[in-house]
Amino acid sequence: MRAKLHFHVPTRRQKGGLQSQEQRRSAPFVHKTLALLLLSGGPFALSGCYDRQELEQQAFVTTLGLDKAPDGQLDCTFRIAVPVNPASGSSKEDSKKNGPITIHARSVSEAMLMANTSLERTVTFSHLAGIIFGQKLAESGVVDALRPLVRFREFRQTVSVSVSKGTARDVIANFHPVLEQSAGRINDSIAIVGKRTGLFPVAYLHDLTSTLETPHEGLCTPLYAMNHYAKATDGAASDTTSEDSSSSGTPSSEGQSDKSSGRSEQSGKKQDVTRRGAGEIVRSGGNPVDFAGAAVFRGDRMVDALNTRQALLFSLLHGGLQNGKFDFDDPFKPAADLGVALHSERMPTILVNLTHPVRIRIRLPLDADIINVESGYNFATPSAQLRLEKSMEKQLNAEETALLERLLVRDRSDCVPVSRYIRPKFATYPSFAAYPWEKQMQHAIIDVQSEIHVRRFGTQVEPLQSLNGQ
Numbered sequence: 001m002r003a004k005l006h007f008h009v010p011t012r013r014q015k016g017g018l019q020s021q022e023q024r025r026s027a028p029f030v031h032k033t034l035a036l037l038l039l040s041g042g043p044f045a046l047s048g049c050y051d052r053q054e055l056e057q058q059a060f061v062t063t064l065g066l067d068k069a070p071d072g073q074l075d076c077t078f079r080i081a082v083p084v085n086p087a088s089g090s091s092k093e094d095s096k097k098n099g100p101i102t103i104h105a106r107s108v109s110e111a112m113l114m115a116n117t118s119l120e121r122t123v124t125f126s127h128l129a130g131i132i133f134g135q136k137l138a139e140s141g142v143v144d145a146l147r148p149l150v151r152f153r154e155f156r157q158t159v160s161v162s163v164s165k166g167t168a169r170d171v172i173a174n175f176h177p178v179l180e181q182s183a184g185r186i187n188d189s190i191a192i193v194g195k196r197t198g199l200f201p202v203a204y205l206h207d208l209t210s211t212l213e214t215p216h217e218g219l220c221t222p223l224y225a226m227n228h229y230a231k232a233t234d235g236a237a238s239d240t241t242s243e244d245s246s247s248s249g250t251p252s253s254e255g256q257s258d259k260s261s262g263r264s265e266q267s268g269k270k271q272d273v274t275r276r277g278a279g280e281i282v283r284s285g286g287n288p289v290d291f292a293g294a295a296v297f298r299g300d301r302m303v304d305a306l307n308t309r310q311a312l313l314f315s316l317l318h319g320g321l322q323n324g325k326f327d328f329d330d331p332f333k334p335a336a337d338l339g340v341a342l343h344s345e346r347m348p349t350i351l352v353n354l355t356h357p358v359r360i361r362i363r364l365p366l367d368a369d370i371i372n373v374e375s376g377y378n379f380a381t382p383s384a385q386l387r388l389e390k391s392m393e394k395q396l397n398a399e400e401t402a403l404l405e406r407l408l409v410r411d412r413s414d415c416v417p418v419s420r421y422i423r424p425k426f427a428t429y430p431s432f433a434a435y436p437w438e439k440q441m442q443h444a445i446i447d448v449q450s451e452i453h454v455r456r457f458g459t460q461v462e463p464l465q466s467l468n469g470q
Contacts, residue, residue, distance in 0.1 A: 325340070
């Protein structure tokens with residue numbers, strides 16, 4: 001018998017079920033493929049500059065100066081970056097022609113708008129690198145002028161902040177860099193110099209705003225000033241300037257230069273030029289504007305100005321000084337200078353006891369490199385090196401203590417800030433904010449102890465001696 005072959009023919013319902021199963025199996029693959037195509041092609045479809053302006057249509061402000069004007073107005077000075085062909089270079093005539101623009105307005109935002117009435121391009125602050133407050137505005141308070149800068153998105157928090165002696169308009173108009181030709185890199189280059197040398201502090205817009213919002217803290221910003229000695233670029237004028245400065249003395253910064261000059265006249269020691277502030281450095285040529293010293297803020301008001309020596313001492317207290325050069329009195333010959341390069345071994349140790357009165361103890365571990373021995377004494381022996389270290393520590397402790405008393409007691413500005421080290425002593429933030437730190441630091445007992453270790457004596461251990469007969 002033949003076997004019967006039975007063929008199973010699926011019905012229409014069964015065919016639909018098979019197709020639905022295949023569709024369900026392939027659906028995740030299709031969804032993943034569509035999602036991948038959307039993610040990979042979406043950015044290319046959304047990118048573009050449909051609502052943006054071209055670079056040739058914008059005027060980039062690199063420096064903003066704010067001065068106090070009558071009737072509560074502001075004088076806003078804009079330094080505009082002018083594109084220059086690097087091959088052709090730029091002349092002094094071009095820089096004078098493209099000078100700063102000053103707008104008299106109620107606020108910065110209004111001045112931004114009115115600046116477009118005299119410029120062929122739209123004003124933008126997206127490349128702003130520095131803000132300079134005039135002295136009168138800084139002394140009266142900068143918080144009203146600061147509010148538009150914080151709210152507007154074109155003002156970045158990394159913009160450097162400084163104060164000028166006199167008006168910011170004069171500083172911006174007479175600022176002629178010697179080496180840096182890029183308007184966008186000038187403020188960054190100056191900040192690098194301040195961090196490495198400590199001759200002036202470095203402050204940014206974020207530092208100023210956070211200081212205003214944090215209880216008990218102050219701030220130090222760089223100080224700019226016109227140098228009237230540098231204007232005399234002719235040889236005769238510079239000679240006259242040097243003779244006048246040597247015979248009549250130099251300007252003093254808050255009485256510090258007067259005291260040092262009086263001490264130098266009595267002991268026969270040469271005057272320390274680092275005790276001069278911005279605008280008081282006797283020199284000829286170079287940039288007509290000095291960036292030296294610091295402006296001390298209590299809240300949003302400037303209350304004091306520090307010279308370059310005090311700015312160096314402040315950099316040691318604040319920490320992070322890379323290479324600070326100091327001149328000390330030679331322990332074996334006080335009339336001679338001793339040049340030393342100080343490096344911070346680690347951050348300063350600050351201990352605060354909330355007793356009555358408050359006790360502040362600061363330890364400064366420092367490395368020292370001898371770079372100048374005017375007396376010709378050999379400090380390479382262990383006994384001489386120990387005496388040298390003790391002498392430098394004594395001088396540095398006295399100067400640091402005097403600076404802290406000036407900031408905390410007289411200026412009532414905690415710029416270091418020491419108040420950060422008392423925050424762990426409070427359980428809650430409101431209790432820390434309510435603590436009368438400004439009143440307590442008026443009677444604080446300050447103890448600064450530096451630990452200086454001489455590591456190197458330069459490229460020559462023994463001093464240079466003349467063997468020729470007189």
